[in-house]
Amino acid sequence: MSDAGTSRDWVVVGLDNGGTTNNATVLDASGRFLPDRMIESPSLVKEGPAVAIEAMVEALENVLKTTGTDQTTVRAVGLDTPGPATAEGVISSKGATNFVHPDWYGYDVRTALENRLELPVVYSNDGNAAALYAHHVHFGALSPERSSLAVIIGTGLGAGLVESGRVIRGAAGMAAELGHVSIPLDGLLEADQPVPRCNCGLSGDAESFASLTGIEKNLLPYWLTRYPDHELARAESLAKAARLVRGYGERGDPMARRIFEQQAAAIGRLFTIASNFTDPHAYFLGGGVVEAQPQFRDWYLASVQRYTALREEQARVARFALVPDRDMAGARGAALAALDMVGPP
Numbered sequence: 001m002s003d004a005g006t007s008r009d010w011v012v013v014g015l016d017n018g019g020t021t022n023n024a025t026v027l028d029a030s031g032r033f034l035p036d037r038m039i040e041s042p043s044l045v046k047e048g049p050a051v052a053i054e055a056m057v058e059a060l061e062n063v064l065k066t067t068g069t070d071q072t073t074v075r076a077v078g079l080d081t082p083g084p085a086t087a088e089g090v091i092s093s094k095g096a097t098n099f100v101h102p103d104w105y106g107y108d109v110r111t112a113l114e115n116r117l118e119l120p121v122v123y124s125n126d127g128n129a130a131a132l133y134a135h136h137v138h139f140g141a142l143s144p145e146r147s148s149l150a151v152i153i154g155t156g157l158g159a160g161l162v163e164s165g166r167v168i169r170g171a172a173g174m175a176a177e178l179g180h181v182s183i184p185l186d187g188l189l190e191a192d193q194p195v196p197r198c199n200c201g202l203s204g205d206a207e208s209f210a211s212l213t214g215i216e217k218n219l220l221p222y223w224l225t226r227y228p229d230h231e232l233a234r235a236e237s238l239a240k241a242a243r244l245v246r247g248y249g250e251r252g253d254p255m256a257r258r259i260f261e262q263q264a265a266a267i268g269r270l271f272t273i274a275s276n277f278t279d280p281h282a283y284f285l286g287g288g289v290v291e292a293q294p295q296f297r298d299w300y301l302a303s304v305q306r307y308t309a310l311r312e313e314q315a316r317v318a319r320f321a322l323v324p325d326r327d328m329a330g331a332r333g334a335a336l337a338a339l340d341m342v343g344p345p
């Protein structure tokens, strides 16, 4: 690490753009994050891109002020948003869960922010940003010599693949769209269980099991037929009930544990595919489960590991871990991607 004077000569800013909030961070040239907590502000995404871009500028100005950083020292900005979007930060022309305002369809958010700030903006999708952050925290100085895979379980299943310390983006920016990889179903489903369906049109892909949507549309409706007297059978809607399943799991509820065990088995099968494909040094798990009660969280991670069929040689070197700092992972990963682009001082 360089001395404090040199390391603060220039910085990069990380902006994590979410459905309701922006989270911002500052990363100095030595790789140190200046704020050690969340710096949040409203994202105003629902009001369309014109308003949202100004909200991003405000988030940036706010984090610079909070950390006592001069704006002239900012060399680049890392931005991450939920997808689907291209590698260059063009939001899908069909819209996206977070970007419902029609002005977002096909909107080039990276270029718009770059033009507004007159600074280079490096775009990452939120799965890639979290993956990059997990990789750097886990491997530290060894990051450039290590590879990892992260899956983030939220409304959908996000993922990111890091090789030699850098995110694999792919030709069209769609590398590591692991949610829509079909997994072997043999022995995974109960005899009378329908094959889960995904919003993407596939049946039996990873996201159809391992996502909040998968619980709501597939796992919970089936498992309620096996536990018809369960309290969640009387919930107002499946959407509301799905959000409560984790809490039941934390309390050891048998049905919730069956649901999460099936989800863990699906992720294990996905990791098994990855082990035959890129054979990463580490498998990371992120999303809401990171915040779960420790005993449940550890059981879930151990279940995923148990269902991942590694060869003996792989099992000796591979690590399974959680994505740290769930709420800050996006902003910090976006900042790391920007630092990587502008390079060492």
Ligand SMILES: [Zn+2]
Pocket: 179, 180, 181, 198, 199, 200, 201, 202, 205, 207, 208
């Ligand atoms: Zn899918």
